[in-house]
Amino acid sequence: MAFHIRTDDAEFWVRDGRITFSPQEGAETRSAACAIAGLVDCHAHSTFDLSDRGLAPGSAAVVTANLADYFAAGVTACRDTGGVSMAAVDAHDPRLIAAGRFLAPPGRYITSWTLPTTAAELVDAVGAQVRSGATWVKIVDDWFSPENGRVEQHYEPAVLAAAVDAAHRGGARVAMHCMDTASVEAGLQCGVDSIEHGCNIQPEQIERMAAARVAWCPTVTLVSGFMLGQELPDPQYQERARRFYLEELYALLPLAAARGVTILAGSDTIPPAEFWREIANLHRYGLDAQTALASATSAARAYLGLPDIGEGSPADVVLYDADPRLDPDVLSRPALVMIAGEVLSAR
Numbered sequence: 001m002a003f004h005i006r007t008d009d010a011e012f013w014v015r016d017g018r019i020t021f022s023p024q025e026g027a028e029t030r031s032a033a034c035a036i037a038g039l040v041d042c043h044a045h046s047t048f049d050l051s052d053r054g055l056a057p058g059s060a061a062v063v064t065a066n067l068a069d070y071f072a073a074g075v076t077a078c079r080d081t082g083g084v085s086m087a088a089v090d091a092h093d094p095r096l097i098a099a100g101r102f103l104a105p106p107g108r109y110i111t112s113w114t115l116p117t118t119a120a121e122l123v124d125a126v127g128a129q130v131r132s133g134a135t136w137v138k139i140v141d142d143w144f145s146p147e148n149g150r151v152e153q154h155y156e157p158a159v160l161a162a163a164v165d166a167a168h169r170g171g172a173r174v175a176m177h178c179m180d181t182a183s184v185e186a187g188l189q190c191g192v193d194s195i196e197h198g199c200n201i202q203p204e205q206i207e208r209m210a211a212a213r214v215a216w217c218p219t220v221t222l223v224s225g226f227m228l229g230q231e232l233p234d235p236q237y238q239e240r241a242r243r244f245y246l247e248e249l250y251a252l253l254p255l256a257a258a259r260g261v262t263i264l265a266g267s268d269t270i271p272p273a274e275f276w277r278e279i280a281n282l283h284r285y286g287l288d289a290q291t292a293l294a295s296a297t298s299a300a301r302a303y304l305g306l307p308d309i310g311e312g313s314p315a316d317v318v319l320y321d322a323d324p325r326l327d328p329d330v331l332s333r334p335a336l337v338m339i340a341g342e343v344l345s346a347r
């Protein structure tokens with residue numbers, strides 16, 4: 001089966017699961033306003049039961065079900081930023097770029113999610129993740145202390161630097177969970193590849209991210225809701241974080257984009273069907289519509305080394321009836337989803 005895809009500004013063909021710009025005999029034409037290679041969720045947790053299906057967290061089955069939900073939503077690739085098991089890594093799916101376990105010290109962060117990892121164990125744990133096939137490593141560097149409720153950093157700078165070095169030597173990259181300025185600072189000093197969340201990040205830190213080519217995955221939909229929607233155990237922190245999400249981020253996200261920081265759209269634990277809201281929210285926080293969309297498409301693909309629409313690329317194609325840059329809500333209603341040349345769903 002061959003397809004001829006025609007949009008307002010592109011034309012290409014699909015045959016044998018690949019994209020080609022050479023016209024193909026007998027191809028079935030599908031017309032739409034816009035075609036992309038599919039959205040990329042750059043901060044996903046595919047070992048969680050994201051859509052409350054009653055599947056066991058950490059199982060191979062839940063990863064498979066989440067990917068099916070992502071595909072139906074027009075999301076054709078994910079970066080998994082931490083699992084409750086190695087199931088995302090073990091899926092060996094080219095559309096799932098996966099970190100292994102969440103690494104955090106014993107008793108810190110959400111203990112049912114993590115691989116408890118003391119400072120003395122961190123470098124070896126990173127090596128073990130990479131040897132198991134993880135192409136990213138997730139380090140959780142701060143969270144509310146179980147003793148005093150305050151957001152505290154987890155690892156010393158020298159330990160983090162050695163851990164990042166171990167990941168890089170193994171060919172993997174490092175994503176660091178940062179809830180506060182101090183952890184962003186630690187991440188920058190130890191050479192991480194991406195800052196996750198980046199709450200209370202400072203303008204001067206954004207300048208250094210640009211210089212060092214550190215990406216930022218702000219996960220604004222989930223984290224702004226978390227900060228604004230409930231009482232946190234650290235009132236002083238919460239006041240700062242609320243100011244960050246109610247005011248400062250509206251200037252900082254456009255600043256980061258203007259300086260050339262790669263901004264990545266990530267859902268965190270929002271169900272796959274709702275991922276598109278992150279793109280809408282990045283736009284609401286001041287990214288222009290093109291940059292907001294690129295954070296889940298072209299910029300995300302380039303950063304993660306994923307194929308985009310091009311000669312010989314796998315035919316992952318998502319069509320929309322209108323331009324999502326004019327109205328991000330369009331992203332919630334893909335007109336057609338194709339994976340490797342097979343139409344999964346079409347309206």
Ligand SMILES: [Zn+2]
Binds near residue numbers: 045
């Ligand atoms: Zn996360």
